[in-house]
Amino acid sequence: MKTLCLTLLLLCTTVELNAQKSQDFIPVDAVTVFSINNISLLQKIPLDELIKYEFMEDLQQELFDGSTSGKTIKDAGIDFDQKFNVFYGMNRDYSVTGFSFGIADLNKLFGAFDDFDKVDSPYEGVQFYSSYFNHLMVRGNIGVLLRVDPISTRVDDIADSTWYARGYSYNRRYNYYDDYYKADYEEIPETYDEDTPAIEMEENIEDVYNVEEALEEIEESGDYIIEEDYAPHKNFYDLKDSIRTSLRREYLLKVSKELFIDGQNLRKVDKVLAEQLTHDVEGVFYLDNERNILKAQPFWHYREVMPSLIEDITGLYKNNKIVGDIRLKEHSIEANMTSNYGDALGTIYKELNSSKFDKNMTKYIHKDNSAYFTYNVDLGKAYEKTYEIIMPILKKEKSRMVSSSVLAIEMMNAFLDKDAIFDMYRGGMFGSFNGVKKVPVRQLVYEYDEDFNYTETETFEEQDIPIFTLGFSTKRNDIPDIFMEQMSNMNSEWQNMGKYWKIENAFLNSVPLFIINHGGMFIMTNDENLAVNNPDGFGVNKLTRSQIKSTKKSGFLYGQMNTSKIIDNIPRTWMTNTQIDMLNAMRTKSGDMQLTSSKTSVSKTDFKLVYDFKGEYEDSGKHVLDLVNSLYVIMK
Amino acid sequence: MKKAYLFLTLITLFIMSSCIEILDDITINEDGSGTFKYNINLSSSKVKISSLLALDSLDGKKIPNRAEIQSRIDHFITVFEGKEGIKNVHMGADFGNYIFRLQCDFKSVKLLQEAIKSAVKSEVKGNDDFLGDNVDWLTRKEGSFERSVPEFSIKKVDRLNEEEINLLKQGNYISITRFDRLVKDFSNKSAIMAKNKMAVMLKSNAYSLSQNPSLLENTIYLSPLKP
Numbered sequence: 100m101k102t103l104c105l106t107l108l109l110l111c112t113t114v115e116l117n118a119q120k121s122q123d124f125i126p127v128d129a130v131t132v133f134s135i136n137n138i139s140l141l142q143k144i145p146l147d148e149l150i151k152y153e154f155m156e157d158l159q160q161e162l163f164d165g166s167t168s169g170k171t172i173k174d175a176g177i178d179f180d181q182k183f184n185v186f187y188g189m190n191r192d193y194s195v196t197g198f199s200f201g202i203a204d205l206n207k208l209f210g211a212f213d214d215f216d217k218v219d220s221p222y223e224g225v226q227f228y229s230s231y232f233n234h235l236m237v238r239g240n241i242g243v244l245l246r247v248d249p250i251s252t253r254v255d256d257i258a259d260s261t262w263y264a265r266g267y268s269y270n271r272r273y274n275y276y277d278d279y280y281k282a283d284y285e286e287i288p289e290t291y292d293e294d295t296p297a298i299e300m301e302e303n304i305e306d307v308y309n310v311e312e313a314l315e316e317i318e319e320s321g322d323y324i325i326e327e328d329y330a331p332h333k334n335f336y337d338l339k340d341s342i343r344t345s346l347r348r349e350y351l352l353k354v355s356k357e358l359f360i361d362g363q364n365l366r367k368v369d370k371v372l373a374e375q376l377t378h379d380v381e382g383v384f385y386l387d388n389e390r391n392i393l394k395a396q397p398f399w400h401y402r403e404v405m406p407s408l409i410e411d412i413t414g415l416y417k418n419n420k421i422v423g424d425i426r427l428k429e430h431s432i433e434a435n436m437t438s439n440y441g442d443a444l445g446t447i448y449k450e451l452n453s454s455k456f457d458k459n460m461t462k463y464i465h466k467d468n469s470a471y472f473t474y475n476v477d478l479g480k481a482y483e484k485t486y487e488i489i490m491p492i493l494k495k496e497k498s499r500m501v502s503s504s505v506l507a508i509e510m511m512n513a514f515l516d517k518d519a520i521f522d523m524y525r526g527g528m529f530g531s532f533n534g535v536k537k538v539p540v541r542q543l544v545y546e547y548d549e550d551f552n553y554t555e556t557e558t559f560e561e562q563d564i565p566i567f568t569l570g571f572s573t574k575r576n577d578i579p580d581i582f583m584e585q586m587s588n589m590n591s592e593w594q595n596m597g598k599y600w601k602i603e604n605a606f607l608n609s610v611p612l613f614i615i616n617h618g619g620m621f622i623m624t625n626d627e628n629l630a631v632n633n634p635d636g637f638g639v640n641k642l643t644r645s646q647i648k649s650t651k652k653s654g655f656l657y658g659q660m661n662t663s664k665i666i667d668n669i670p671r672t673w674m675t676n677t678q679i680d681m682l683n684a685m686r687t688k689s690g691d692m693q694l695t696s697s698k699t700s701v702s703k704t705d706f707k708l709v710y711d712f713k714g715e716y717e718d719s720g721k722h723v724l725d726l727v728n729s730l731y732v733i734m735k
Numbered sequence: 736m737k738k739a740y741l742f743l744t745l746i747t748l749f750i751m752s753s754c755i756e757i758l759d760d761i762t763i764n765e766d767g768s769g770t771f772k773y774n775i776n777l778s779s780s781k782v783k784i785s786s787l788l789a790l791d792s793l794d795g796k797k798i799p800n801r802a803e804i805q806s807r808i809d810h811f812i813t814v815f816e817g818k819e820g821i822k823n824v825h826m827g828a829d830f831g832n833y834i835f836r837l838q839c840d841f842k843s844v845k846l847l848q849e850a851i852k853s854a855v856k857s858e859v860k861g862n863d864d865f866l867g868d869n870v871d872w873l874t875r876k877e878g879s880f881e882r883s884v885p886e887f888s889i890k891k892v893d894r895l896n897e898e899e900i901n902l903l904k905q906g907n908y909i910s911i912t913r914f915d916r917l918v919k920d921f922s923n924k925s926a927i928m929a930k931n932k933m934a935v936m937l938k939s940n941a942y943s944l945s946q947n948p949s950l951l952e953n954t955i956y957l958s959p960l961k962p
Binding site: 540541542543544545547549550551553555560562564604607608609 | 756758774776778779781782785786789830831832833834909911913929930931933934936
């Protein structure tokens, strides 16, 4: 009976072990995750097709250490039925980078990862391999490649405290590359002689995973350098290196213990990621903005100085997560993204994005534009809501610095004419790119007479200039007018042309910039046709009804780009040769791109980016690979 | 090193991305004194230069802004006009058209060269190789005058792509040497004589010159000064 129970127990454990997937090995500290669904992706991009590309050849050479011997990534022992999860994260102590993946054949895997040496494993059932700073851990059919680095400020803190605790001053932290000063040897206490052993640098790879020793040291420490091992001929930077190495080991053990012993992983603790990973798509991405902001280094200092304030401020970012799917469809690539946030920020965003679409904008966007965007927000409402939410938090903090800031904000709030400010710039704007135009550009040439005396002569040469328009919704055209009137009094290049203003040579020192400031719009453009012939809008040539419908239907943000037109029209003379080559390579691989957003609620906003290339390609996977390969070959 | 970096970036930026015209005009008096004029005209590429200067960096290299360029020019001039034998220094920087004009009077060509070398050296501190071989490019002898172009002003560029070659081919380097007496003859067959026979001009496209700096080498033989 006992044997039966044991067998069943063993069987259950084995089943559970085998049932574990690569996505169960994403560290809890990961803040960013990009998970590629190999099965789904490979249906669109056959592996056989993939390995023929030049970028794959080079990747495989790297992977197989230069000696491909006819091997391809198919021979790397990777289980393409599992997801491939790339992650990055950082906390106050360390950063963690790596990826987790399925393993089909361990021997083949180490044919690829042949730089890795097997080292003693601290955990039963987990194999540890190491290559410089990278560590590969294998359990069952799962591999995790990890790199864990201590945060430099953490290393500095410990190194400083250890250094000063030993009675040394700042001045003795001489330059790393300097020779050791004789004076320093002379200052060394007599109790230490040159035979005293140096601090071990913990670079013996065999020691790295001796968990007992490591844990003992961690428990005993607090100070990571053993006092008796004082090394008279080590300078501050040697000490710092030792501490970094020791911390690297400590944190690596911590992360790997969480993953392999405690069974802690991000999918388990974060329902948003867990749900996202269930999507049957080619790739998913995840960014935990809450932790990203909390762990941003500038916050750390203020957390020490004003803990309650920072707690409240960071509380605003609660549940702030951005997640998304990437889908490769037959003739398009789609990225669906959701920005999630908590109530406090959600309320501000909702107010911000509650602006009504300003139809005036569409009059100034030509129907044949190459690209345009519209952005509709209500800054006035957002300001009021932000003031309402942020000020009570700031007022709670009694520090002099915050109180003086609160005073300044309250005074400005009381004295400034907010209506004038937010009526002048309400928050709505649009931009459009209308291709290029040949514009005569003034230049000077030298002309020589028969005795080589010369004069500078003005000539004009036609050059390609990109034509753009940028416009803002306003209720107060009178305010910019005040400014422009005075500018024209001071500077002859500012000219009032009636329905528009002209500023000579304002764009790239070469062509005029036009300002249209009436009818609720403030528009800057170098499109002479718009300013001179269409200052009230393009009329019948404005955006079509269906374009306007799509634009209005989107939430606060809408963008559209015809990549073919953009690529054809961007002036090459502006670019470096690499950029020109890249554009030329993309010329045959282009389509339409559209960005839309949903209405903003208190909990989320959805975005959708569609790259559409109807009818010209075999499939989206092939299209993407062609694109990647073109770019790769150029950049080589 | 930062100074050298900015200076070199600026030179590279202008020469490699623009259609450049350089006018190098020197007048020599009987006593060896004279007037030196050096004009760099980038007006035909001003759209491109304006767009480049609008960038913070390009290909990972910092692009100096207008204030930094002006500051480097001011520094150069301060060093230059402090040198022995140099006076009446005028520097005009027209950022609207990207034309830079330097003019000065000098006591002797030797002092002029020393002043130029010293001022350039102060700009490329930490990069002494920039000056190249420390040879003179102006030599006044009895009855003749030898001139070439300073190596550092036309640094040979080894790896040029097609577009850069085309740009350099459109660019010109014009060297004019004027005297207060008649020119008898000159060694460079590409040179041309002024109608009044008191000046010699040599012209080369910037690409040819960058590949072969000896193109503008010339020995000019002078007639005795009229009584």
